[in-house]
Amino acid sequence: MAGKSQTTMTVQKKRKNINNAGYFFVLPFIIVFLIFNVYPVLRTLYLSFMNYKGFGTPNFIGIENYARVFQDKFFWKALWNTIKIWIVNIVVQLGLAFLLTMVFSDMKYKMKGIGVFRALYYLPNLIAATSVAFLFKTLLDWQYGSFNQILMSMGIIEKGAQINWLGDPNLAPIVVALIGGWMWFGNSFIVLMAGVQGINKDYFEAASIDGAGRWKTFAKITVPLLKPILIYVSITSLIGGLQMFDIPYLINGKYAAGNPGGSLQTVVMYLYKYGFAAGTTKQVGYASAIAYSLFFIILVVSLLQFKIANGKEK
Numbered sequence: 229m230a231g232k233s234q235t236t237m238t239v240q241k242k243r244k245n246i247n248n249a250g251y252f253f254v255l256p257f258i259i260v261f262l263i264f265n266v267y268p269v270l271r272t273l274y275l276s277f278m279n280y281k282g283f284g285t286p287n288f289i290g291i292e293n294y295a296r297v298f299q300d301k302f303f304w305k306a307l308w309n310t311i312k313i314w315i316v317n318i319v320v321q322l323g324l325a326f327l328l329t330m331v332f333s334d335m336k337y338k339m340k341g342i343g344v345f346r347a348l349y350y351l352p353n354l355i356a357a358t359s360v361a362f363l364f365k366t367l368l369d370w371q372y373g374s375f376n377q378i379l380m381s382m383g384i385i386e387k388g389a390q391i392n393w394l395g396d397p398n399l400a401p402i403v404v405a406l407i408g409g410w411m412w413f414g415n416s417f418i419v420l421m422a423g424v425q426g427i428n429k430d431y432f433e434a435a436s437i438d439g440a441g442r443w444k445t446f447a448k449i450t451v452p453l454l455k456p457i458l459i460y461v462s463i464t465s466l467i468g469g470l471q472m473f474d475i476p477y478l479i480n481g482k483y484a485a486g487n488p489g490g491s492l493q494t495v496v497m498y499l500y501k502y503g504f505a506a507g508t509t510k511q512v513g514y515a516s517a518i519a520y521s522l523f524f525i526i527l528v529v530s531l532l533q534f535k536i537a538n539g540k541e542k
């Protein structure tokens with residue numbers, strides 16, 4: 229009996245050693261995650277309470293940076309610019325995604341080759357933001373852009389009265405929002421279609437037998453059963469929209485240069501101005517406070533959005 233007990237203990241010890249070996253395989257990921265994800269977050273939080281310009285010794289100033297953010301009219305203007313762009317963006321993005329989802333989920337049509345269409349619709353999302361910005365800067369150029377040339381050839385506008393798509397402070401945010409909607413509607417479409425494919429097809433067949441039309445089937449069956457997916461898409465879109473930076477920054481250099489009154493000045497562009505710009509405007513501590521202020525705004529709005537959506541579902 230003693231021999232069996234000793235053998236059992238030896239086997240258990242070997243198994244424990246084998247299980248512990250798994251930690252060595254995940255250790256590289258943990259180290260990289262801590263260095264490049266956790267540390268920057270904690271470092272930014274630390275600097276948000278400091279007066280720090282990117283060099284020298286940080287000086288603790290408490291919540292002065294956050295008080296400054298709260299009183300900074302240019303921060304709130306940048307936030308309002310971001311929200312306006314996001315609203316138009318989400319309307320276009322979800323509108324196109326819903327339209328395509330309705331067409332491709334219709335049992336009467338039974339679309340073939342849906343994988344090809346998914347790839348085509350998702351393609352804009354795969355193109356680098358720099359390429360997209362350069363493309364639309366060329367197409368929307370005030371003097372030589374293809375859009376104005378087409379409109380002049382059709383007689384809609386006269387030569388010398390070209391539309392300044394990217395220079396008009398009222399028009400430029402709409403253009404940027406439409407570009408963002410074009411880039412991301414394919415992603416929303418794929419997510420919504422994945423949700424539709426998870427719905428039991430018996431619902432659609434029963435609706436078809438009962439003579440329900442396309443719109444009624446979509447409104448009464450598809451949309452209610454897609455609520456969890458819609459919550460996910462809306463929240464992730466909100467998070468991405470409030471962090472908008474690349475397209476507005478790249479597509480119009482005049483506003484991207486740091487003009488606080490520009491209609492394309494988003495919150496992250498405003499943060500970039502203080503956190504990464506060279507010269508006397510560089511204030512890393514204040515930029516860190518802006519970053520965390522944006523984080524708390526996104527957190528609160530996302531929680532409210534989630535609560536409202538769940539409340540309606542109940």
